[in-house]
Structures are given as structure tokens and as C-alpha cells.
Amino acid sequence: MNKVRVLLIDDDEDDYVITRDVFSRITMADKYELTWADTFEKGINAVLKHQYDIYLVDYRLGKYTGVDLVNEAVLSGVKEPIIILTGKGDYKIDEEAMNVGAADYLVKDKIDPDTLDRSLRYALKQSDALKALKESENKFKIIFDKAKDPILISDYTGKIHDINKAGLEFFGYHIKEMMLLNDRALFFTQDDRENFIQELETKGAVSDFECQMVSSKGEVYFCSLSSFLQIDPSNMVEIYHTIIHNLTHRKHQETKFIHESKFSISEHIAKGFAEEIRNPLSTINLVLYDLSTDEALAYNESLQQNLEIIKGNVDEINQLTKNFIASTENKPISAQKVNINQLIEEALAEVSDLVIGHRINLEKHLLPTEVYLSLDKKQVKKAIVNLLKNAVEGMQSYPKVLSVSAINDSGYYSIFIEDNGVGVKPATEHQIFEPFFTTKKDAEGLGLTEAERTILAHKGSITFKPQEVGSLFVISLPIN
CATH class of the missing domain: 3.30.450.20 (PAS domain)
Structure with a gap:
């Protein structure tokens, strides 16, 4: 068994002799090895060099005190336990010693073999526990810092x-x-x-x-x-x-996958729908032509007017079909470096007559620094214009407020378009980007569909966020 190396730091030799005698009477005294240092300087030198397992330090050490030694040892990172010894019981000294980091406090004339042995064992166990805790803290700190x-x-x-x-x-x-x-x-x-x-x-x-x-x-x-x-x-x-x-990147990828899947289905349906509707439309157009050129019916004004009405509606259905197909098709992107703030200003200028005509209060908060994105200027501007028009048309009562703002959002330039209009009912929120869905009179319901298609083609995202009053659309475009 390794002996516990104990250093007594005391400038009184008589105290050393008395302490040595107490050690000799400890049960299993051979487990301790006592050494004596008779000055503060010798003692602190041994402490700072970690030469012993535990230290007994007299409170009075010439012009210094044992508390001075403990304080210097603690500040220097010494982990070995230090026990303060004094000639009389003094609560203030006890409190002072424990506050600076002493392991224990003993009164010399009350020290007996059992008390000394118990204090040494407790101090050593406490020191081992503190060392283990410190090692655990250091390991946690490494994991914490390197995570x-x-x-x-x-x-x-x-x-x-x-x-x-x-x-x-x-x-x-x-x-x-x-x-x-x-x-x-x-x-x-x-x-x-x-x-x-x-x-x-x-x-x-x-x-x-x-x-x-x-x-x-x-x-x-x-x-x-x-x-x-x-x-x-x-x-x-x-x-x-x-x-x-x-989860930002994963969220964008999930959103992108969902929308791309939806558009793939929409494109398939659109093409099938177009094929199915073109045949009867062609037949109707042929019949209309025959009727309008029939000499026997040429002077029937009432019939000719009705034929014109039918033809106009057929043309409208045909154009609506073309718009539907266009809204679901992947359009080639002609990317260029574009100042996004300038692009937003141009889109606002395009709807300025609507904003002024509807007496709308425009609030604009764009980023003060210029940001350049790689995108198809024409397509993205049209998407922003569609959202702005959608916001304008959604406001019915005054005061009407349209807010356009932007932030640098985790590698994405996000544009917020918010209005205080009628909003969208919760039951229909999931339909707002679907073709032909609209809550407005005389609207095709393809503007948001086309806008979403454009933003997704630019590796971005467009989301709707319901508000207590009105609606909020967020366009996010990748900066890099």
C-alpha cells in the first residue's frame, strides 16, 4: 500500500514534535509519511510543485497566515487538500479558511489521533471526489465546446x-x-x-x-x-x-419535393385535360363555322348573334385551357445576376396604379444592403407582381395596408408580402396554390399556381401564412 505523504508547514518545532507524536499513535500509523517545512516559503514551494498528497498548515506563519497559503495554492490550481491548524478555536478563522478553499480546520490542543486520522481521510476522499467531478466537467466541457x-x-x-x-x-x-x-x-x-x-x-x-x-x-x-x-x-x-x-435545409428540401410531386401530377392532369377538351371544342368550332357560313341562315340576325356568343365562350374555354397548361409547364430559366431590391421596386412600380387607385397605404422595409441573386428576372418579377395583385384584390375595407419587407433568412433571401384583407378561410388554405382555385370574382385562379411554379424552378419556396387579419406570403430565394 502506498503511503500518504503529509507535509506539516509550521514555524514552531515544538508543534512539529507534538504533531509527529499524534501521528505515531494513529491506528495503522505506517500508512502516513510525515514531513516538516518550517517556513511559509518552503511550504508554498512544495505545495506549488505538488510534492505531497495532503498539507497541514499552521495559521500563524511569520508575516503570513495559512489562509494566505491556501489562497495562493487555489489560485495556482493546486488540487491537493490543505487543512488549517490553529492554536485556539475561532469561528472567524474557520469561516475564512473554508471560504478560500481549505479542506478542513483543526484546533491544535483538541487534536487527537482519531480526530486527525478522520480529518485526513475525509479531506483525501473529498479531494478525490472533486478531482473526479472536475474530470467529468472537463469531459463535458470538451464535448460541449466541440459539438x-x-x-x-x-x-x-x-x-x-x-x-x-x-x-x-x-x-x-x-x-x-x-x-x-x-x-x-x-x-x-x-x-x-x-x-x-x-x-x-x-x-x-x-x-x-x-x-x-x-x-x-x-x-x-x-x-x-x-x-x-x-x-x-x-x-x-x-x-x-x-x-x-x-432543419432549414431539410425543410426546404421536403417542401420542394412535395411541390414538385404536386406539379408533376398537375402537369399530367393538365395535358390529359387539354387532349380531352380540344376534340369537342374543335367539333363545336366546325359546327359554328358551318352554321355561320350557311347561306340559308346568313340573314338570321338573332341566330348569328347567338353563334357569336357561343364562339366567344368557346375561345375563352380554349384560352383558359392554354393558360392552365402554361401554369403547369416547366419554363426554361434564363438566369442572370439581378439586384433583388431593384427587382422588387420594379414589381411595385408595375402595380403602383392599382395601389394608388385603391388608396392603399404601402409599407416597405427592404434590406439596406444590395443583394444580387442568380435568377430569371422576367419570371420572378411576374411572380412577385401576381402576389402583389393578389394582396391588393384581397383588401375590401379601409384602411388598406400592404406591407412588403425582406430578410436574409439562413442563406435565403425572403420576401414578405402581407395585407390586411379578408384572408383565406382555414378550410381552404391547402388549396390556394391549386390551379383554378380563387375566392375572387372574375379571376382565373392561375396566378398563384404560376408564381409557385416559378419560385420552385429557382430552387426556392413560396409559403402562405394565415394571419389574424389578412394574409402573408413568403417567397424565399437561395442567395448562393
Whole structure:
């Protein structure tokens, strides 16, 4: 069995002799090996070099005190336990010693073999436990710092206790800025934050809680949160450990796949529908031609007027069929580098007469910096114009407000077009991008379908978000 190396740091030789005698009377005294240092300087030198397993330090050491030695040792990262010895019981000295990091406090004239042995064993076990805890903390810290996913440590009030490097990069904050924030600033909507906290407080843990989070630059991310609740023993408060998974790319891919599948089906139906309707339309046109050129009927004005009405409706059906097919076809993209802010301004200029004519209050909040995207200018502008017209036509009562804004959204340039019109009924929300669906009089119901087709062809997405009043459409186009 290895002996426990003990160093007594005491400038009084008589105290050393007395302490050595106490050691000799400890049961199994041979497990300890006692050494003596008679000055503060010798003692602190041995402590800083980690030469012994445990230290007994007299409170009085010339112009220094044992507390001075403990304080210097702790500041230098010394992990071996230090026990303070004093000539008389003093609660203030006891409290001072324990506050700076001493393992124990013993009064010399009350030390007996059992008391000394017990104090040494306790201090060594406590030191081993602290070392194991520190190693565990260091391992956690390494995992915490090196994790690729953001990890946030916060509490119920929203106070942020810590965040790893990946989290700082994800949200775009410096650590000092982050520690001054409330975690509410990281959630895109406060409803998400409240629902997350409620579920966590109720269950103690949350897995795959989906929400939107926002960076320092206003970038919005689709995220999945996995979190568990723990009591911090030092502060006795509940702490949330939250791992943040960025699902933005996956969400865009899922949306893209759903819409591409839908368009593939629509295109197939459109072509089949066109083939089925063209034959009877051709037959009707032939009959109309025969009737309109029949000499016996040439002077029947009433009949000729009715024939013109039928022909006009046939032409309208034929044009509607062509528009339907066009809205489901993949159009070739002629991509070029385009200033997206300028493009939005041009689209607004195209509907300016409508905005002015309907006495609409236009609110515009575009990004102050110029952003250039690779896109087909003509097609994308038409898609934005379609959405703007849709917003204008959806407003019926005053005051009418049209809001157009933009953000840099996790690698996507997102355009928000919002109105305070009649909105869309929840039961029909899923139909708004479908061909021929419309809630407006004398509208084909193909504008939104074509707009969606165009944005998806540019590897972007277009989404509808119902509001308490009116509607919000979001166009997201990839920046790179």
C-alpha cells in the first residue's frame, strides 16, 4: 500500500514534535509519511510543485497566515487538500479558511489521533471526489465546446448561462453579447418559446420540438430542440440544457419535393385535360363555322348573334385551357445576376396604379444592403407582381395596408408580402396554390399556381401564412 505523504508547514518545532507524536499513535500509523517545512516559503514551494498528497498548515506563519497559503495554492490550481491548524478555536478563522478553499480546520490542543486520522481521510476522499467531478466537467466541457450542433444552457426566466462555439456561430453573436441577451430573443415567435417552456416544465424533457429561431442578423431557421431540465446544485435553480438541430435545409428540401410531386401530377392532369377538351371544342368550332357560313341562315340576325356568343365562350374555354397548361409547364430559366431590391421596386412600380387607385397605404422595409441573386428576372418579377395583385384584390375595407419587407433568412433571401384583407378561410388554405382555385370574382385562379411554379424552378419556396387579419406570403430565394 502506498503511503500518504503529509507535509506539516509550521514555524514552531515544538508543534512539529507534538504533531509527529499524534501521528505515531494513529491506528495503522505506517500508512502516513510525515514531513516538516518550517517556513511559509518552503511550504508554498512544495505545495506549488505538488510534492505531497495532503498539507497541514499552521495559521500563524511569520508575516503570513495559512489562509494566505491556501489562497495562493487555489489560485495556482493546486488540487491537493490543505487543512488549517490553529492554536485556539475561532469561528472567524474557520469561516475564512473554508471560504478560500481549505479542506478542513483543526484546533491544535483538541487534536487527537482519531480526530486527525478522520480529518485526513475525509479531506483525501473529498479531494478525490472533486478531482473526479472536475474530470467529468472537463469531459463535458470538451464535448460541449466541440459539438457541431448549438448547445444552449438557460433557465425559466430566459437568462443564458452558457452557449457553445457552434451556438455562437449559429446565432451570430459574440459570447459577451449572448450573455446579455434573454433567450426569448432567439425565438422567432414568443408562442414557440412559451410552448417549449410549458412542455419542458411539464415533462422535464423535450425531444424534437420544432420551432423557428432567429439570428443576430434576422436570419430565420427551422429548428428542432431537444432539451432536459436539471437542478444546478451551486445556485439551486432549474437549468435547461438544449441542443438545437438546424432543419432549414431539410425543410426546404421536403417542401420542394412535395411541390414538385404536386406539379408533376398537375402537369399530367393538365395535358390529359387539354387532349380531352380540344376534340369537342374543335367539333363545336366546325359546327359554328358551318352554321355561320350557311347561306340559308346568313340573314338570321338573332341566330348569328347567338353563334357569336357561343364562339366567344368557346375561345375563352380554349384560352383558359392554354393558360392552365402554361401554369403547369416547366419554363426554361434564363438566369442572370439581378439586384433583388431593384427587382422588387420594379414589381411595385408595375402595380403602383392599382395601389394608388385603391388608396392603399404601402409599407416597405427592404434590406439596406444590395443583394444580387442568380435568377430569371422576367419570371420572378411576374411572380412577385401576381402576389402583389393578389394582396391588393384581397383588401375590401379601409384602411388598406400592404406591407412588403425582406430578410436574409439562413442563406435565403425572403420576401414578405402581407395585407390586411379578408384572408383565406382555414378550410381552404391547402388549396390556394391549386390551379383554378380563387375566392375572387372574375379571376382565373392561375396566378398563384404560376408564381409557385416559378419560385420552385429557382430552387426556392413560396409559403402562405394565415394571419389574424389578412394574409402573408413568403417567397424565399437561395442567395448562393
